[in-house]
Amino acid sequence: NAGVTQTPKFQVLKTGQSMTLQCAQDMNHNSMYWYRQDPGMGLRLIYYSASEGTTDKGEVPNGYNVSRLNKREFSLRLESAAPSQTSVYFCASSDGRTGTDTQYFGPGTRLTVL
């Protein structure tokens, strides 16, 4: 039982390049989330998927797109990377059926945009 896995662990991009961050969970959770963590800013929600087939914007969605590929997988795409997107990205999942769900986080992807 791996929980939430993320790939890659590290990535360096040049401005304007694109990439997709992958996330998968094996806990049969309904809801999945993408956050970014920046110094002094805490964790900010980028996008979330309350259930398979749905996605919604969080606090900071600009410059990102997401795909809920199936119940297990939720990917985050940067179409044209910018230095402001240098951050640590965390994927999380939760059962999604109650209002008190614990979110389980992956180990993170450290992204640097030059």
Place this chain on the structure above:
Amino acid sequence: DQQVKQNSPSLSVQEGRISILNCDYTNSMFDYFLWYKKYPAEGPTFLISISSIKDKNEDGRFTVFLNKSAKHLSLHIVPSQPGDSAVYFCAAWTSGTYKYIFGTGTRLKVLA
């Protein structure tokens, strides 16, 4: 507009003493609060939670207190251990939404 605030970026405590981490919020619609712990190069892990209908929840060495009138919650760790050294995030949730709002985190250092 920071709805969940952790005003102390860092805290140092001697091993065996009490650690008190604080969190303030502005949105009275929050009805569930959580604390997460994060070690370097790892994702946050759930620590303890409290519903807005309670004022205290305890789990071993960890106790969370909620003061709704002051819109304030705190996490007490007694006794503190060096392994507790980490960044602690508080988070708040409103029923019917899927979004946690996280604070900015407090880095706790427990000195041996």
